[in-house]
Amino acid sequence: MIRSAMSLGVIQIAGYVVPFATLAAAGRLAPPLALSGFLYVQSLAALLAIIVEYGFHLSAVRMAGEAITTGTERRTYSSIHAAKAVLLVIALAIAVSVAAFGTQITVTPDMLLGVCMAIFSYGARPLWYFQANETYWRLIKIEIAASVVALASVTVAAQHIPHPGALAIAWVIPRFIATMVLILGIHATHGFEWIPLRMVMTTLRESFPLFLHKASANAVHLGVPVVIAYMLTRPELLGFQRAERIFTAAQSVLLVVSQASYALIVKQNGDHSEARRTALRATFYQLGVSSLAAVLVALTAPWLVLLFWGGWHADTTQLLRLYAIGLPLLAINAALGLNYLLPRKRDVVVVGAAIAGAASTMALVHPLTSYWGPQGGIFSILLGEFIMFIVMLTALRASRHTRYPA
Numbered sequence: 001m002i003r004s005a006m007s008l009g010v011i012q013i014a015g016y017v018v019p020f021a022t023l024a025a026a027g028r029l030a031p032p033l034a035l036s037g038f039l040y041v042q043s044l045a046a047l048l049a050i051i052v053e054y055g056f057h058l059s060a061v062r063m064a065g066e067a068i069t070t071g072t073e074r075r076t077y078s079s080i081h082a083a084k085a086v087l088l089v090i091a092l093a094i095a096v097s098v099a100a101f102g103t104q105i106t107v108t109p110d111m112l113l114g115v116c117m118a119i120f121s122y123g124a125r126p127l128w129y130f131q132a133n134e135t136y137w138r139l140i141k142i143e144i145a146a147s148v149v150a151l152a153s154v155t156v157a158a159q160h161i162p163h164p165g166a167l168a169i170a171w172v173i174p175r176f177i178a179t180m181v182l183i184l185g186i187h188a189t190h191g192f193e194w195i196p197l198r199m200v201m202t203t204l205r206e207s208f209p210l211f212l213h214k215a216s217a218n219a220v221h222l223g224v225p226v227v228i229a230y231m232l233t234r235p236e237l238l239g240f241q242r243a244e245r246i247f248t249a250a251q252s253v254l255l256v257v258s259q260a261s262y263a264l265i266v267k268q269n270g271d272h273s274e275a276r277r278t279a280l281r282a283t284f285y286q287l288g289v290s291s292l293a294a295v296l297v298a299l300t301a302p303w304l305v306l307l308f309w310g311g312w313h314a315d316t317t318q319l320l321r322l323y324a325i326g327l328p329l330l331a332i333n334a335a336l337g338l339n340y341l342l343p344r345k346r347d348v349v350v351v352g353a354a355i356a357g358a359a360s361t362m363a364l365v366h367p368l369t370s371y372w373g374p375q376g377g378i379f380s381i382l383l384g385e386f387i388m389f390i391v392m393l394t395a396l397r398a399s400r401h402t403r404y405p406a
Contacts, residue, residue: 022151023245026167028310029158032238037164038171039241040105043225044098045118045172050218051091052084052123055210058342063206064132074191077129081183082195083203084124091119104234110165114172121175126182139182146178209347213337216354220361220384221248227362228377231369240374242309243319250297250327254290255334265343279339283332290331297324315374322378329385336392349395357388 027035060080067076095115099107107115130139150171157170225244229237265275297304301320305313337350361384368376 049123059207060128114168149174216358219358239315247323353391357384
């Protein structure tokens with residue numbers, strides 16, 4: 001588990017944290033309004049990429065594990081990517097519709113192009129394949145290469161074409177190419193076959209509950225930055241965006257323990273005792289590391305803001321410290337869902353908790369943000385996570401004698 005977690009950690013650093021150097025360069029070289037538009041493109045793309053990802057970060061790991069056992073890799077992998085192609089068309093249509101409605105930031109055609117390319121780059125990223133096969137080296141190399149090229153291209157764009165669309169396209173092209181290379185590599189190894197529409201619909205139907213979980217859980221975090229773009233002034237929105245990016249990077253790295261343990265527990269699901277030990281060990285690691293990270297983020301917030309954004313932004317520092325409170329809560333929610341409930345096939349509970357949390361957040365984001373400004377947006381996120389925790393903990397306690405399925 002530790003080896004897998006370390007590999008996933010490197011991937012997360014390459015895919016999420018290293019690009020903060022890209023944002024740091026843009027934050028120092030681009031004007032504030034261009035930076036705000038660039039960050040909005042990233043937030044909108046990340047939200048819509050959930051449609052393409054569709055919960056395959058969990059369900060495809062199961063499918064791939066079964067395909068490896070039965071020798072049906074070509075058909076299974078082809079059906080997953082065929083389903084993602086259908087979902088990509090839907091997500092792109094929504095992106096065009098969202099761009100047509102005005103926020104504090106006007107979406108120009110080049111920004112929309114960046115959104116569409118980013119939806120594919122993150123939504124179609126086949127991390128599930130490498131988790132199921134536990135072979136990460138190729139993915140690590142490509143992620144690092146894409147991050148380095150993106151850093152260079154965004155730096156050049158920020159110096160010479162400091163516009164949101166130019167920054168977005170410079171940022172996304174390397175990641176777009178990286179995702180294409182990874183997908184083509186899978187089919188070069190295992191082959192490709194055209195999948196009947198009936199099988200595509202079956203694949204989508206099997207993954208739908210986990211899509212609801214993914215969409216609801218991420219609506220708590222990714223949806224709020226997009227929603228408050230309709231409510232805050234540009235300076236307030238920029239302060240929120242800066243804090244949210246640092247928090248997201250910390251959160252992404254901390255989730256790797258649960259992601260690695262989930263893949264391992266699924267493989268151990270015939271051995272209840274070993275699966276239970278793995279779950280307990282992963283939960284201990286996750287809570288310990290996240291609690292330490294929360295303290296460090298709160299204490300070093302001014303320096304983190306200076307490091308990433310090149311200035312002593314008091315509003316961003318205050319928001320980041322408030323965000324840090326949520327790191328241990330996110331860790332325990334990830335542990336409850338990925339280590340205990342999903343391996344026991346309690347998908348409905350996890351989905352229900354995510355929907356309850358998302359509904360609470362979206363119901364509260366407007367009144368809280370109207371009263372407290374950007375702090376209200378964070379309050380709504382933390383309350384949504386707390387609702388998720390209560391629902392999952394209650395369900396787990398009610399079924400604490402349920403064994404991992406054989």
